Amino acid sequence: MAHLAHNHTAEDCVELVTIFQSLSKEDTKTVASLVSDKHYQSGEYIYQAGNSADALTIVAHGQAKVFQIATNGKEQMLRILQTGDFDGEAALFSNKDRTSFAQALMDTDVCQIKRSDFQKLMKTSPELAVNMVNAFGQRIVQLEQQTTEAATSSIESRLASYLLETSAGLKKEQFELPLKKKDIATYLGTTPETISRKLSSLAKDELIEKKSNTLIKILDADGLAMVE
Amino acid sequence: MAHLAHNHTAEDCVELVTIFQSLSKEDTKTVASLVSDKHYQSGEYIYQAGNSADALTIVAHGQAKVFQIATNGKEQMLRILQTGDFDGEAALFSNKDRTSFAQALMDTDVCQIKRSDFQKLMKTSPELAVNMVNAFGQRIVQLEQQTTEAATSSIESRLASYLLETSAGLKKEQFELPLKKKDIATYLGTTPETISRKLSSLAKDELIEKKSNTLIKILDADGLAMVE
DNA sequence: CGATGACTTGAGCACAGTCAAGTGCAGTGG
DNA sequence: CCACTGCACTTGACTGTGCTCAAGTCATCG
Numbered sequence: 001m002a003h004l005a006h007n008h009t010a011e012d013c014v015e016l017v018t019i020f021q022s023l024s025k026e027d028t029k030t031v032a033s034l035v036s037d038k039h040y041q042s043g044e045y046i047y048q049a050g051n052s053a054d055a056l057t058i059v060a061h062g063q064a065k066v067f068q069i070a071t072n073g074k075e076q077m078l079r080i081l082q083t084g085d086f087d088g089e090a091a092l093f094s095n096k097d098r099t100s101f102a103q104a105l106m107d108t109d110v111c112q113i114k115r116s117d118f119q120k121l122m123k124t125s126p127e128l129a130v131n132m133v134n135a136f137g138q139r140i141v142q143l144e145q146q147t148t149e150a151a152t153s154s155i156e157s158r159l160a161s162y163l164l165e166t167s168a169g170l171k172k173e174q175f176e177l178p179l180k181k182k183d184i185a186t187y188l189g190t191t192p193e194t195i196s197r198k199l200s201s202l203a204k205d206e207l208i209e210k211k212s213n214t215l216i217k218i219l220d221a222d223g224l225a226m227v228e
Numbered sequence: 229m230a231h232l233a234h235n236h237t238a239e240d241c242v243e244l245v246t247i248f249q250s251l252s253k254e255d256t257k258t259v260a261s262l263v264s265d266k267h268y269q270s271g272e273y274i275y276q277a278g279n280s281a282d283a284l285t286i287v288a289h290g291q292a293k294v295f296q297i298a299t300n301g302k303e304q305m306l307r308i309l310q311t312g313d314f315d316g317e318a319a320l321f322s323n324k325d326r327t328s329f330a331q332a333l334m335d336t337d338v339c340q341i342k343r344s345d346f347q348k349l350m351k352t353s354p355e356l357a358v359n360m361v362n363a364f365g366q367r368i369v370q371l372e373q374q375t376t377e378a379a380t381s382s383i384e385s386r387l388a389s390y391l392l393e394t395s396a397g398l399k400k401e402q403f404e405l406p407l408k409k410k411d412i413a414t415y416l417g418t419t420p421e422t423i424s425r426k427l428s429s430l431a432k433d434e435l436i437e438k439k440s441n442t443l444i445k446i447l448d449a450d451g452l453a454m455v456e
Numbered sequence: 457c458g459a460t461g462a463c464t465t466g467a468g469c470a471c472a473g474t475c476a477a478g479t480g481c482a483g484t485g486g
Numbered sequence: 487c488c489a490c491t492g493c494a495c496t497t498g499a500c501t502g503t504g505c506t507c508a509a510g511t512c513a514t515c516g
Contacts, residue, residue, distance in 0.1 A: 068372065070380035072456060078372050089368035099369065122358050129357030130350050136364035140317035141327065143371040144296065144306050151378050151417030152298035155472070181495065189379030194472060196496055213480090213495075228300060383504070409463065422504060424464055441463070441513085 009037040013058045013111035016084040019131040027125050034117045039109050040064075046102040046110055053098040055112040056088035062108025065183060068100045077187035080105075080179070089139070105179070150189055153228075156198045158188045160227040163208065167218050174217040202227075237265040240288045241339035244312040247359040255353050262345045267337050268292075274330040274338060281326040283340040284316035290336025293411060296328045305415035308333075308407070317367070333407070378417055381456075384426045386416045388455040391436065395446050402445040430455075 014020050014032045023031070037060065040046055046057060046064055064081045078100060081087055087102060113121075122129040149158060162184065167175060177184065185192045199216075202208045207224050209217040218224065242248045242260045251259070265288065268274055274285060274292055292309045306328060309315055315330060341349075350357040377386060390412065395403060405412065413420045427444075430436045435452050437445040446452065 068376045070376050072380060072385075074380040076376040076379050078375070089365045089372075100372065119358060122361065123354040126351040126354055126357060129354060129361065130347060132361050133350065133357065133364060136361060136368065137317045139368055140364065140371065143368065143375065144317075144328065147306070147371060147375045147378060148296045148298050148304040150375060151304050152300060152302040157300075191473060192495070193474085193497085197472090200496085419505065420463070421465085421506085425504085428464085 009060050009109055010035040010111060012060045012109075013037065016060060017058050017086055018084070019086070019128065019135050022131065023125065023127055027121075027128065031113070031121065034113050034121070035111045036113075037109060037111045039107070040104040042104055042106045042108075044104050046104060046108075047098055048101050049098050051098050053088075053096060054115045056086060056115070056118055057102065058086040058111040058113075059083055060109040060111050062110075063105045063178070064102050064108055064110075065105055065179075066100055066102045067186065075186045076189065077183060080187075086135075089136070155188060155190050155194055156201065157227045159184075159195065159198050160202065160207070160224040162188060163202075163216065163218065164221060164224055167221075173221075174211065174215065177214045177216060237288050237337055238263040238339060240337075241265065241286045244288060245286050245314055246312070247314070247356065247363050250359065251353065251355055255349075255356065259341070259349065262341050262349070263339045264341075265337060265339045267335070268332040270332055270334045270336075272332050274332060274336075275326055276329050277326050279326050281316075282343045284314060284343070284346055285330065286314040286339045286341075287311055288337040288339050290338075291333045291406070292330050292336055292338075293333055293407075294328055294330045295414065303414045304417065305411060308415075314363075317364070333411075383416060383418050383422055384429065385455045387412075387423065387426050388430065388435070388452040390416060391430075391444065391446065392449060392452055395449075401449075402439065402443065405442045405444060 010032050013035055014028055020028065020031055035058075040062075047053075049069065059081045061083050063083075065077055066079050066081060066087055067075055067077045070076055079085075079087075081102070122132065149161065153161075166178065167173060170178075179187070181192045181195045185195045188195070199208070199210065202224070203210050205223070207218075207220045207227070209219055211217055238260050241263055242256055248256065248259055263286075268290075275281075277297065287309045289311050291311075293305055294307050294309060294315055295303055295305045298304055307313075307315075309330070350360065377389065381389075394406065395401060398406075407415070409420045409423045413423045416423070427436070427438065430452070431438050433451070435446075435448045435455070437447055439445055
């Protein structure tokens with residue numbers, strides 16, 4: 001299945017990803033022809049630290065987590081890739097090894113473009129290059145905010161923000177937590193025990209309601225935003 | 229002085245900055261003609277949050293700190309701009325307002341290129357665009373590491389890493405701290421008091437020597453790297 | 457020489473991490 | 487159909503890191 005030009009998933013990828021939007025029809029075709037696609041089952045690794053980072057990875061369908069292992073062995077989640085998201089910061093600028101892991105959280109289709117192909121493409125399509133710079137810029141702003149929030153806010157506040165973001169992303173006030181508590185914990189730089197306690201605390205303050213173990217309803221969004 | 233093409237500082241900027249290296253001679257001239265330069269005294273703000281972010285900022289000579297103010301009012305340092313560094317993640321990809329501040333830490337010369345000029349330039353010079361993507365990629369990797377380290381390591385460990393990085397950057401085992409303790413504190417997400425205590429602690433363990441208030445000598449680099 | 461700001465040191469406290477025991481649920485096999 | 491295993495999660499008790507507040511020292515500069 002992989003490496004077939006113009007197959008269904010490859011076209012999906014090209015259509016899905018913001019950096020490829022606003023490209024000429026011709027460019028779009030070229031991109032599709034360079035894309036290879038692959039399927040991963042829940043729990044499988046899409047790539048691992050130490051792999052040579054030689055491809056841009058696009059999630060065509062599914063969900064994956066990207067994380068690093070700190071020197072002390074602790075896991076730190078960097079981001080969740082949803083359908084349409086892509087990853088390849090490191091992949092595209094050097095021959096260096098990857099420093100992070102990506103793991104499928106459900107059955108997931110991804111597309112990949114080789115670094116060398118992509119760099120060639122950028123040189124011939126200024127549109128694409130500009131889109132790429134813009135996408136990276138947004139990612140940098142988002143990372144800076146994550147860093148700032150992690151360093152200056154309490155866990156409870158970060159958890160509240162996380163719930164608001166998740167709710168906004170799904171456009172629902174009531175939703176299933178898309179991650180295991182363990183994963184939420186590493187995302188927020190804390191432990192599952194603390195997540196559990198803080199969720200109870202937020203529920204006690206009537207800011208959220210715990211419908212079930214994984215089903216959360218937001219009762220007071222403004223209140224959540226003001227958690228210190 | 230500002231807005232004069234081909235002036236001395238403008239050429240400095242173009243030569244200094246990695247993203248402009250490996251450009252054709254012609255492109256280099258074009259860049260230089262688009263650059264405006266400005267001088268800031270120690271303590272002056274180069275830009276502030278809320279300003280429209282419409283220019284790429286390059287440090288031609290001097291040093292500046294870039295920081296954000298968290299919602300709870302705490303200051304978080306994002307990075308130090310040294311001679312040759314540039315800043316403009318947000319500046320270059322949208323018309324959005326800035327979310328961060330940049331303040332000169334000494335007398336500092338900066339150059340600026342307007343967002344619109346720069347985007348035009350990228351479309352005509354694929355080389356530049358590729359350089360830009362690569363530079364952003366490196367910044368993203370660095371930010372991800374900063375996030376991971378902040379979330380998973382103790383202050384003492386982060387301080388140790390900071391000292392090692394600073395030492396490596398200056399290529400000296402003995403060096404003046406380039407920042408006030410207050411600034412180091414916000415950089416590492418802590419307080420001046422804690423910095424003071426942890427430095428004493430590292431000195432007691434004979435990993436460093438406090439020659440004076442601001443002069444540090446690294447005694448045991450391997451030991452520092454292993455601080456938990 | 458006094459004033460200002462940077463830094464240090466100390467005491468008390470709170471947030472959140474660790475460790476440990478227990479609960480609930482899903483999947484497996486008898 | 488129920489016991490058993492494994493895993494995610496919860497809850498409790500304890501501890502420690504690092505923050506806050508406050509007082510004191512030191513250095514620089516007018």
